[in-house]
Amino acid sequence: MFTQDPPNRQARRESKRSAVLSVARSLLASVGYEDLSLRAVARGAGISPAGMYELFESKEALLDAMGAASSAAMSRSLRAAARTAAAPCDRVVAIGLAYVRFARRQKDDFLSMFTRSRSPRRSLDQDVPADSPYALMRSAVAELLDPKTLQRADPRTLEGFTYGFWSLVHGMAMLQLTTLAGFHGDFDEAGQLVLRAYASSLSSWKPRARSAKSRCK
Numbered sequence: 602m603f604t605q606d607p608p609n610r611q612a613r614r615e616s617k618r619s620a621v622l623s624v625a626r627s628l629l630a631s632v633g634y635e636d637l638s639l640r641a642v643a644r645g646a647g648i649s650p651a652g653m654y655e656l657f658e659s660k661e662a663l664l665d666a667m668g669a670a671s672s673a674a675m676s677r678s679l680r681a682a683a684r685t686a687a688a689p690c691d692r693v694v695a696i697g698l699a700y701v702r703f704a705r706r707q708k709d710d711f712l713s714m715f716t717r718s719r720s721p722r723r724s725l726d727q728d729v730p731a732d733s734p735y736a737l738m739r740s741a742v743a744e745l746l747d748p749k750t751l752q753r754a755d756p757r758t759l760e761g762f763t764y765g766f767w768s769l770v771h772g773m774a775m776l777q778l779t780t781l782a783g784f785h786g787d788f789d790e791a792g793q794l795v796l797r798a799y800a801s802s803l804s805s806w807k808p809r810a811r812s813a814k815s816r817c818k
Contacts, residue, residue: 614656617646617648617652617656618656618666620646620647620648621642621643621646621648621653621656621657621663622663622666622667622670623646624642624645624646625637625642625663625667626667626709626710626713627645627709628641628642628645629667629709629713630708630709630712634664637660638660639653639654639657639659639660639663640653642663664713667710667713668713668714670710671707671710671711671713671714672714672733672734673732674703674707674710675700675703675710675711675714675734676732676733676734676737678699678700678702678703679696679699679700679703679734679737679738680732680737681699682695682696682698682699683695683696683737683741689741689744689745689800689804690745690797690800690801690804692741692744693741693742693745693766693796693799693800693803694793694796694797694800696737696738696741697766697769697770697773697792697796698789698792698793698796700734700738700770700771700774701770701773701774701777701788701789701792702789704774704775704777704778705774705777705778708778711774711778712778715771725756725757725760735763735767738763738766738767739759739760739763741766742759742762742763742766742803743759745800745803745804746759746762746803746804746806747807750806750807750808753808754808755808758808762803762806765799766799769795769796769799770792770796773788773792773795
């Protein structure tokens with residue numbers, strides 16, 4: 602009696618899963634979330650509805666998997682960009698530009714990460730996976746700050762600065778994918794200018810005493 606080699610079964614399953622995710626991304630872009638169905642995805646991937654449900658038991662499970670795959674792809678892009686920069690300021694700029702370029706290059710993947718999926722993190726008390734895009738951005742921001750200053754600061758400081766960094770690059774990405782999609786301009790140059798100003802400002806940050814004067818009120 603012959604039995605199928607388990608590694609072969611696993612490889613076939615992963616191959617089907619990859620095909621399903623690819624079809625689902627294309628369909629999501631063309632029909633939207635409401636009209637996306639597991640049966641339509643199964644038909645496009647060339648598998649039976651029963652085979653589809655063995656891979657993903659619901660549309661939500663499929664969307665979660667799409668988001669996870671897109672997040673992993675983005676992490677690879679950000680990590681590769683970080684390796685090209687030696688200085689902390691340059692690393693923040695490189696990661697920020699890589700984030701926006703990923704959104705432009707892989708629009709469907711990018712949008713699938715944020716359209717329906719929610720962060721599993723519910724508070725600052727919970728940490729994030731070390732290889733997630735957010736963790737990579739947080740690490741880059743931490744390298745900009747003086748270690749002693751950061752140690753004395755409120756524990757929420759690093760998270761707040763990372764949130765600002767994320768908001769900055771995500772806003773750039775969304776504008777370029779939507780309102781400014783037809784605008785002809787050097788977005789990379791503008792992005793580099795803004796990100797370098799952000800990184801430069803952050804690198805010299807010190808906790809300000811309440812009585813300190815500032816031009817920014």
